[in-house]
Amino acid sequence: MSRLQAFLERNEQPIKQALHRIGYDTRHWTRPVMYEQCGRLVKRLGPENLDVLEISAGKYWQSFPFRSFTEANFPEFDICQDVLPRQFDLIIADQVFEHLLWPYRAARNVFSMLRPGGHFLMTTPFLIRVHAIPNDCTRWTETGMKHFLAEAGFPLESIQSGSWG
Numbered sequence: 078m079s080r081l082q083a084f085l086e087r088n089e090q091p092i093k094q095a096l097h098r099i100g101y102d103t104r105h106w107t108r109p110v111m112y113e114q115c116g117r118l119v120k121r122l123g124p125e126n127l128d129v130l131e132i133s134a135g136k137y138w139q140s141f142p143f144r145s146f147t148e149a150n151f152p153e154f155d156i157c158q159d160v161l162p163r164q165f166d167l168i169i170a171d172q173v174f175e176h177l178l179w180p181y182r183a184a185r186n187v188f189s190m191l192r193p194g195g196h197f198l199m200t201t202p203f204l205i206r207v208h209a210i211p212n213d214c215t216r217w218t219e220t221g222m223k224h225f226l227a228e229a230g231f232p233l234e235s236i237q238s239g240s241w242g
Contacts, residue, residue: 184229
């Protein structure tokens with residue numbers, strides 16, 4: 078590790094705080110617009126009425142006032158093979174599916190855990206470098222994502238997709 082990398086790791090939070098004070102957004106370049114648009118979608122659903130599952134949960138979605146919020150984190154929970162014994166109004170997989178060796182199995186498992194009329198919010202990168210944590214397997218276009226989800230059981234005509242970079 079270079080001295081610069083070591084310095085940046087030790088001082089990451091103070092650096093980010095200073096950048097925020099001058100108006101710089103330190104999130105990954107595709108995420109501000111993605112979170113803004115996805116956040117609006119979730120707010121239209123009425124988060125206070127939703128029982129939510131987040132697969133491999135991060136911090137962003139936990140700030141919403143959901144009726145209930147459940148985390149299912151890898152490796153204890155593997156969406157490619159595991160299914161929880163309950164159903165949810167909204168399931169979120171934020172930057173997860175590109176890492177899955179078996180994404181079709183995972184999408185079918187998500188579909189089985191949704192209540193009738195439930196929603197699946199899935200975000201994945203497209204123009205982002207490969208980041209093997211532990212694997213990096215897939216990139217989808219909007220059309221590819223729609224048909225991938227349809228093959229897993231989601232009604233094609235109700236799938237909405239967006240592209241933010």
